[in-house]
Amino acid sequence: MTKINEDTVKISVIGLDGAGKTTLIAYLRYGRFIDDISPTIGLNTEVIKFEGLTFHIWDLGGQMQFRRTIWEQYTENSKGIIYVIDAANRRRFPEAREYLWKMMNLEHLKGRHIPFCILANKIDLVPDLSEKDLVNYMGISSYLSKDIRVFRTSSKTGEGVTKALRWLSERIAEQNYELPRLSYRRIMI
Ligand code: G3D
Ligand code: MG
Helix, strand or coil: CCCCCCCECEEEEECCCCCCHHHHHHHHHHCCCCCCCCCCCCEEEEEEEECCEEEEEEEECCCHHHHHHHHHHHCCCCCEEEEEEECCCHHHHHHHHHHHHHHHCCCCCCCCCCCEEEEEECCCCCCCCCHHHHHHHHCCCCCCECCEEEEECCCCCCCCHHHHHHHHHHHHHHHCCCCCCHHHCCCEC
16 A cells, blocks of 8 residues: 555546546636636646645646656656546547556556546536446446546536545545545645
8 A cells, every 4th residue: 555654645637638627627626617728738736625625636738749748757646547538529539548548557557556537527518428338438347446437527517526536535545544534634636
């Protein structure tokens, strides 16, 4: 198990450009949909309070030129990963799948039981798409475990966002035995 000597835990939010990463973080920060967000160039970091906890979220730009270098580098010390998929854009599913597989197979993540929270985001646009559908599209049914889960979310309506984040927090707490009582600690993700 990973030891945490300070009360900071980093979470990386990754996914293709336009998947809704920054909008998700804005939703968490302001509690509502923010619709005038510019595309992220490089990296944004945000400190967000969620249910009495403090999260340090790293929002990593999804543009092609940043993916390999930034995603690999910045997920290195992460205690949790949020991979955001635009569930309404089937045309880009193959690309989303390719990068999801690459991330799940990164040496520094593999075998460390880093909780991996996969979001079928923009579910408000495709309400009939199930978690199982997305699992099939992404070809990850054999990957699913207690550390890898898919949630249907909307950064617009907020659907599923709290549930997904709560799951991630709980998984991180279980993985890091120094943080057994989340509610008594300040955690930065
Ligand atoms: P990114 O940070 O992953 O690159 P953004 O993506 O957060 O910049 O979002 C890209 C576009 O998707 C934005 O629209 C944003 O409003 C929209 N979006 C993000 N999440 C959702 C969602 O859950 N539902 C819907 N309907 N739209 C969403 P624009 O028009 O500004 O490009
Ligand atoms: Mg962005």
